[in-house]
Every structure is written in structure tokens, then in C-alpha cells.
Amino acid sequence: MAGLAWGGVVMRRAELATARKAAGYTQESLAAALNVDRSTVIRWEAGDYAPLPYLRPKLARLLRHTPEQLRALIDGDPVSDRDTLSPDVEAACTWLDERLNWKPGTSARRVTARLPKTRRELPTRQARRDRVSRTDVVAALRAYYGSDPDYSLYTARFGGQALETSILTRPDWLDLHIPLNETTDALALAPTTSEPTADPVPAAALERLAEVEAAGVRLTNEQTYRLLDVDIRASAIRGTVGVAPFLEYALTLDLLENELLDALADGQPVKTGSLPLRDKYLPSLASAVDLSSRLCAGGVLALSAIARSADTYGTADFALLVQERSHLVVNAARQLTVIPKGFHQPMTDVHADTSLRNSLLRELEEELFGRTELDNTVSAPRAALPMHLARLSKPMRSLLTTDGLRVECTGFGINLVSGNYEFGFLLTISNMDFWSQFGGHIEANWEARRLKIYTSSNTDFMTCPESMQSWNNEGFFAFTSGLDRLRSSKSIPSDD
Template sequence: MAGLAWGGVVMRRAELATARKAAGYTQESLASALNVDRSTVIRWEAGDYAPLPYLRPKLARLLRQTPEQLRALIDGDPGSTPGTLSPDVEAACTWLDERLNWKPGTSARRVTARLPKTRRELPIRQARRARVSRTDVVAALRAYYGTDPDYSLYTAQFGGQARETSILTRPDWLDLNIPLNETTDGLALAPTAAKPTADPVPEAAIDRLAEVEAAGIRLTNEQTYRLLDVDIRDGVIRGAVDVTPFLEYALTLDLLETELLDALAAGKPIEPGSLPLRDRYLPSLASMVNPASRLCAGGVLALCAIARPAVPHGNADHLLLVQERSQLVVNAARQLAVIPKGFHQPLTDVYGDTSLRSTLIRELEEELFGRADLDNTVSAQRAALPMHPERLSKPLRSLLTNGGLWLECRGFGFNLVSGNYEFACLLTINHHDFWSHTAGDIEANWEVRGLRSFSSQQVKYMTQPDLLHTWNNEGLFAFSLGLSDFSPTADDSK
């Protein structure tokens, strides 16, 4: 099909390229996701050809566009206005209607009606939220919750610099050094299903979906593990989990962060009674440390350290990877974090995927080793065994075959921001041939705005005040605990 022409001149589809970049894709990665050649994407954006009809539904989903929006990008109809919401938000509206016993279409109409105002106000709202520092957040949470003799907020120490986080922990949850294997990684699916414990507040949920639509955030409703109980002792992680729809969390507990940021940006005092959603979902430290009494979603994250051999101008070291999160992610957008980082959730096997190790390896494959087929924000999982050895990426297959991959849990805590549970881990690759033979296959996915790397021998560059200021809380928690293995200047204060 010929490209768009105005006055006999073929016009480049600049907005199509902009949408691709906003969705986190390079021309090559988008081509791979669509199973076409990169030159095909280049020709689409150059205006030489248009995507064939059978490709358009998947292309629209990848670029987070409605069919009408994609048609406007391809056919160049500047006056076209989308008449429907994006597929993810449309599905979330259907779920919300069912959850609140509303008539079908009620949530979609309310979100659509709110969109013009949200699109006008969201950039200002985001700019104000970005000016609230992690220090401000921690101080506000301390004022709201007070103190407890058995728990404290984790404080990282870097060469005399103290950085307090919002992670509530205790001494026996730190410096664990628990290897993640079949005998120590003991989270298990609860024998009976737990009931929902977080009812959506209608107006707050509608506001959130309008923001998701306006900002282009990726949102799916895959099952997520909720924590019911945890017991960490004698070098073993035990506990019970159940599954909950991700929207159950995204439209309830996950709203606490923006509520807090908006209040701080407006200069409001933070105290019990001042934050309606927090008062409802997470009113006390007692509710924080009793996950069975509430909805407690969370995740697993790890500092990734890759051994490198000595070279003529330097000694052998470990390359430490850090990510800057994309603005399209639900969690920790535009902040620094360790990589991999992901919600603890099953891939295909609710019973068999409860281990922390399974989530870490899946996230390693997806976020660093190029397994786009594991990304449930793009398409539903169709493989019965997506982590079968024959489907693994070249880097992971090499590590599991030749050895050299070491995973251990370093710490555990609850994040006061949204009540999430956080398992902070260290992922070390020590195989002597990995860096020279396989490092070229490492590339971050759409969740990462930028990937940074540091030498383990240059910790001082990683702990500069301007960098430490931009970390999210759980990322700094895992970074500090993992970094203590590589530098005598990085230590932990309980």
C-alpha cells in the first residue's frame, strides 16, 4: 500500500515514530514483537507503506493506541478524535463496573468524561509530584505512623552519608544472605483462597484510570501474588501467598503514593485523618505488619552484578547495573532502581511460580535478556511452559547450563508508601566467559528509560548525593544491601 501523500509528496509519519518511542520500542524491537523485518517498520514511518490490516490490532496494542488513534497516526487524519479508550483502560473499566456492581459502560463513560480535564492538569500534577523528595516522603510517613519498638525504617549508609528509606523492617530481616533454592525459597500457595480486603473508592479509581489513559501507562489485570504470612528464620524463607487481580491493587493500595505526593506538594499537614485513602486502607503500623488483614501485593528486586575479567588498563571487577524507570510503568516511574525489578506474580503456574527465584529469573529474561514474549502488558501468555529450557534466551541458557548464576535474598521489609512487601536480593553472574561471550545480548526492555553501569571498584561514583536523591525506596533498599558485598565503604544501619 502506498504511503500518505499531500500534493504529490510522500509525508513521513513522524507521529507514528513518536508513539513508538513513547511506548519504549526501538524500530528493531517493535519489528521483533510484530515478527516483521526492521526495514518494514522503517518504511511505515517513512510513509512508503502502511501496516497490513492483520497487523494493526497488535500494533495498536503495542503502541498503546486505540484503533482510531492508530488509524490517525497511519492515515494522517489530524482532525480525528478517538471515540474509545485504549484496550487496557477499557478492560479495567469493565472490571471496575463488575467490582462495584455498576451497569456496564458506567466506568468507561466516567473516565472518558474526565479525560479532557485530566489531560490539561496531569503535566502540572506530575511536575509537582516530581518535586517532592524521598526525604519528604519518609518524614511524612514517619509523622503519620509514629514509631514501634520492634520495627524501624531502613537507613542505608554510604561512606558516612545516611539515607533513610520508607522500608519498615527489623534486625532479623536484614543481612540474610539466604541462597534461593528449593530448600530455602519456601513461599507456598495458601490452601484456601483469601477474600478481597480492599474495596475500590469509585472516584479515586476513576481518577486513576483517567491518569493511566492520559499518560499512556501500561496496565494489565494479570494475577499477582498477595502475601498472607511470612516467616524468615534459620536461613529459610517461609510464608503463604494467594493470588489477586492486579487491578484490585492498582485501584486501591497503589493510589496511596499519589495521594501522599499530592498532599505534600500542596503543603498539607500529614497526620492520621488527613489522607482519606490511607486512613481507609493502611491506617496503622499494626495493619502494615499484618498482611493477612489487608491486601498486600509486592515484589522481588535484585542488584545485578556481572563478573568481568581483568584487562590491560584495569583489574577484574563486577559490573553493577542500575536502571532509570520508564514513565510508562505503574511502579517507581522516572526513578532509579536496581534491575531486575518486578511484581511477584505467576507466569502460567499459580502453584509452581510462588518461589522468589522464579520471579527473579523471569524478570532477568524479560528486562535484560530480550524475552518480549514474557511481557504480559503486550499480549497474553500462550506458551504452556514459557520457561522451558528450549525457549530460554542465549544468555540464560548459558548460565543454567555452565553455571555461574547465584541468587540470594539479602533483606525483607514492608514499604510504608503502599504497604508492599519487598524482597531485596543480589543476583551475581560469576561465570568467567559470560561477559566476553554473552554481554552483547544484554538490552533493557521498555520498562527502562535508561540503563546505567558502574564498576564495583568505583563505588564512590555510584553513591554521589545527586544519584542517591533520585532512587526509589525499595531500589535503594536492595542497592544498599547488595552493594555491601562489593565495597567496605557501604554498610547498613538497622
């Protein structure tokens, strides 16, 4: 009956379940990782039993908590706001000390000193940022950067409306239908590692880490690819990439979005000289497109379209998968976007993993088919070939062994919010049996607050103002360019 005791115990164990889900584990997978029965995890979360002492260090690591934080979840011991940082933030502080040539421990002390104020102010700060619309962001970026005859902001025409985004692109980067294969998927690793770096601004970097700690956002320092040049011609994607530590991006260019949102929320004019971080890292359209001169991280995002039969749903259609992002994802809480969506980064082989298709398939396995061991925010890679056929989920194995998956690049652009490169894709599963056979395997991971399914036969939901403003720019770019391609290739009726 311990699980029905006074509210404190129930709340603590509810928070334990929340921490498990945030770490990307089901009750079954956490039990397997700890070599205990699922019933044991159920009893922990119900408040019937507590984890034995010998299990707690590993449980803390799996949940990405400090021992003190885990003790607070299980036993109710208070966590000191002054003395404890999460392992992710502690590691980031160590990196920042090295990057700025500070004495060890300096960043941790300064982040800890900021925490009380950040914890008080962050909820209001986030609420104000949430009220800034996507349209306001796009208008501000247009005012800051002006125009260029060779480039334009991607504009989707949907339901009779023209909807501008923050994705800087040009005609030969749009309306693509490049199937990804060994010939067309041709990004290569640069032979040198002397690419320019981005220098952190100390105060801004420290405040970002304080916000990460206060909000419980996940932050790791795995390698990520940086785009050095790109050539999309002759129906192929060619170019070179280097690698950079993710923290170099997270503590520099990734700060530009919140700086812009805070300025707009405060009613400040947006122009050159008014945004110090943007003035430093991304001051002009020329700097945005000169990829080799700056840190340009980015990723892959795809509209997933799965065929469904008329026998089950009354009319044959495609299920269009959309996610609402979790508050645990940096700069993305409650925004709508496509799924899968992720950074282009290596898993274990920095040369072979430059393939965009590899990143897409990895994200599909992780975000939709439950492969938590592919998530480098949960654990470091341990398998030499994590995407080997023998390790794939049943749905993915079926798709790849039956040629049931078509992957096409639909567009490319530079997102002026943070200077990221964005490759938009359409993932099409045309086998009518897949949905009935494997639909039950589809479950979004911790990055999604919820998963939504729309039908290709009725996209009226897109025309309401609330929906339009809920999308992030890159997600809207991938969704609309993917939907255009799906219509043209599968004869889906147009709304226009």
C-alpha cells in the first residue's frame, strides 16, 4: 500500500517515471539495462519498493541524474541548488573551462552562482519567448539581413496562402526529387581538421548552461558534422563536411535564436548592432552562405508518409506523421515539426556516416521504432555497426529487405535563425501492408511531447492560423516540400 501513501511519496515516484521516460526508456528496456524484472521497475514507480543500494549508481547514470538527484526522486532527500550540477552540465563546464583557458572549476562555480536567479526568471522568460510568432521571427530576420538577388526566403504556398519561412534558399536548391543512393548521396569528409571555430562569449555561454540545468534539457558533447561546401546539381548532393564538438555549436550559434526571441519579446528594434551575438556569429547574408568561413551545423528532417488501405480507413491515403517537440529539446518546446528530425552526425564511423541516408535511417530507428541505444544523449555508442541488419528493429528490417522505403531529398536551405543547414526529405512507405503490420511499433521517443497523424487526403488543418504559427521553420520547410513531392509522385489532390 506504500504507493497510496501521502502525496509526497506518490509525487516522487511519478517523477521517477517521468525521468525514465525523459531518458528514453520504457519500463521493459530500463529493467533489461539493469538486469532486473519489469515488475521491479513497476514497484519502484508505484512506491512499493526502492532500488537497492548497489543498483542506484547505474540507475543514476541511465537516467542522467546525479546520485543526489536520484536520491531526491526516490527517498525525498532535498537536492542542493548551490552544490549540484547534472553530469551533462558539469561536463559542459569542463569543456568551457578548457575552451576559454580558465582554471578548472571556474565555469561550474559561475553557473552554480547563476542558478537561483535563472530558476526564478526562466519560466517567465520561456513564456515570453513562446508568445513570439514564427511570422514575427521571419519578419525580424528579413529586416536584419535585407535581400539578395541570388537568394530568397523559402515560401510555401498552401491553401491559397503564401507563407514565408526563415530558410534561405535559391531556385536550384528547391523542387528536388533526388533519390538517395550510393551515387547521389555524396557528402565526403574533408581531409583537414583546421576549419574555423566559433569562440564562445563567456556570459552568454554560462547563461545557456544555467538555463539547461534549470530546465532539465539534455546536452551532450558528441561530434556533429559541419558543412563546409555543398553542390546540388545533376540530381546529386555533393560537398564536404568536417566535424566539431556539439558544445561548440550549442554555446555559440545556437544562442542566436533565444537572443532574437528575447529582443522581439521586449519590443526591441532588430537591426545591425542590436543583437551582439548575431552581429558576431552571423552578421550578414554573405556570412550565412560562406560555409567554409564559419561553423555551420545542421541536419536532416523528413516528412514520413505511410500508405494505408481503403479497407481499413474508408479511402486509401498516406498517414503523415508530425511531432510536437518536448520541453527537453533545446529551443523547440511545443513546436510542430516533421519526424524524424535530427542533427547530421556520426555514430561510430566518421567517414562512412557522412551519408545523409545513414543519418535519416538512424533517426527513423531512434525516433519512431524505439532503438534507444542509438540515442547518444542516453548512452555512448557501444556497437561497432549499430545499423547492421541483424540489429535493426522489425519494421526497419522489413523496409530495407523488401525495398519498401523510398528516400528522396526535396530541398536544401540555410536556416537564418541559427545558420544551420537543412536538408529536407520525403520518406515514402508505399506498401499497404506495412501500416497494419507495424503501425503498433511506431512510438516517438523523448524528443516528442506527442505524435500526431494527419491524412494526405485532407490537409485543411494546415490552413488555420494556429497551426501555421505552431510550426518551426525547418519543419514547415520539410513538410510542405515533401507534401508537394508526394502529390506530384502519387497524384494526391492539391488544395490550391
